[in-house]
């Protein structure tokens with residue numbers, strides 16, 4: 001839809017913002033209504049036949065949390081999941097703007113806005129086809145779309161020799177019922193690989209049950225894993241199957257196995273050895289029919305030497321060992337993963353970004369990726385949401401930690417200097433981003449990113 005045909009509603013409790021926006025937009029749109037009180041939103045959305053809503057993120061009652069803005073965004077999308085909503089946010093709030101887009105907003109504009117930019121953002125939002133886009137409610141997705149999204153989540157990108165080798169072994173052992181242990185740093189894809197083994201096994205049609213042992217308290221361990229009978233303890237109001245029983249015929253994935261205390265290791269070992277479980281409070285044992293996959297980010301061999309992990313338990317669970325190398329050691333995967341996530345997120349958020357510059361690929365390959373694939377995935381997601389260009393540039397990628405061995409004290413001093421310069425420039429130009437960015441020799445987007453990085 002063209003802007004000239006659009007009916008627009010603006011909700012902001014700042015009358016100056018309302019009148020400035022109306023003055024600008026009424027020259028371009030079919031109609032523009034303004035409203036100070038967000039409580040009227042449900043009525044207006046139901047009756048107003050609007051094509052687009054500009055919604056303030058921070059009402060004065062709730063100055064900085066943005067909570068009220070999210071509340072109203074949800075209400076609008078509950079009433080009309082296809083409504084285009086552009087959030088109006090203050091310049092320090094990029095984090096919140098990203099959350100808003102993830103929650104279904106079509107886009108955001110930063111206050112104070114440039115008129116041309118506001119018009120361009122609204123025009124682009126009106127052209128966005130909501131089907132499958134950010135503004136559509138999950139329940140509106142067809143089964144086919146849900147299946148496609150699920151398959152996408154299961155895609156394993158493997159370009160490097162190291163990763164190809166891991167996949168090759170994983171697919172070969174999948175057919176056997178051997179117990180598998182997957183080792184690797186956080187975010188290297190252990191859960192994803194465990195699911196892959198399950199999907200390539202004879203058990204693929206049966207359940208895949210994940211248990212995060214790191215998140216399980218000592219007191220809950222037995223009842224969660226083995227189940228309980230009614231009356232076994234105060235809160236046991238009825239009989240309940242444990243996770244081992246739920247996984248019957250399929251695979252149980254025990255994540256963070258290195259976090260288990262020694263007494264719990266002993267309990268788990270008994271179950272694996274006997275191949276049966278007994279629900280808490282019962283004396284009847286149930287035969288186990290599960291394939292066991294465990295994972296840890298700890299150095300489990302070292303834990304055995306230090307006697308914090310039982311050797312006999314390790315022997316039981318590590319029939320096959322799959323080692324996922326950290327991302328910094330598989331350069332070919334970095335660009336392949338970045339491409340994969342670029343496509344996925346530009347589609348998900350309806351952003352026109354479709355390429356990554358070679359300078360950015362180089363920057364990614366020099367980075368040490370302490371959070372591995374999960375970190376890369378989030379970095380690309382943010383870059384796709386924030387970028388104004390079709391091709392992602394080095395400045396578009398916000399990386400959390402300094403790069404590898406080059407992270408010397410001098411590196412941090414430089415960061416401090418950069419932060420100080422930005423603060424000075426912002427003071428000098430009374431918070432005017434355009435002028436401060438010009439003074440610093442940066443684009444507005446690059447300045448926003450740095451301000452966000454330094455929490456300014």
Ligand SMILES: Nc1ncnc2c1ncn2[C@@H]1O[C@H](COP(=O)(O)OP(=O)(O)OP(=O)(O)O)[C@@H](O)[C@H]1O
Pocket residue numbers: 153155156157158184185186187188189190191192193255297337373374377
């Ligand atoms: N080879 C891959 N190709 C594409 N995406 C991947 C790949 N490996 C992992 N991912 C994605 O990276 C994210 C992190 O993966 P996963 O949760 O499997 O890691 P993990 O090692 O189990 O993490 P943690 O140690 O924190 O439990 C997930 O979103 C997953 O889909």
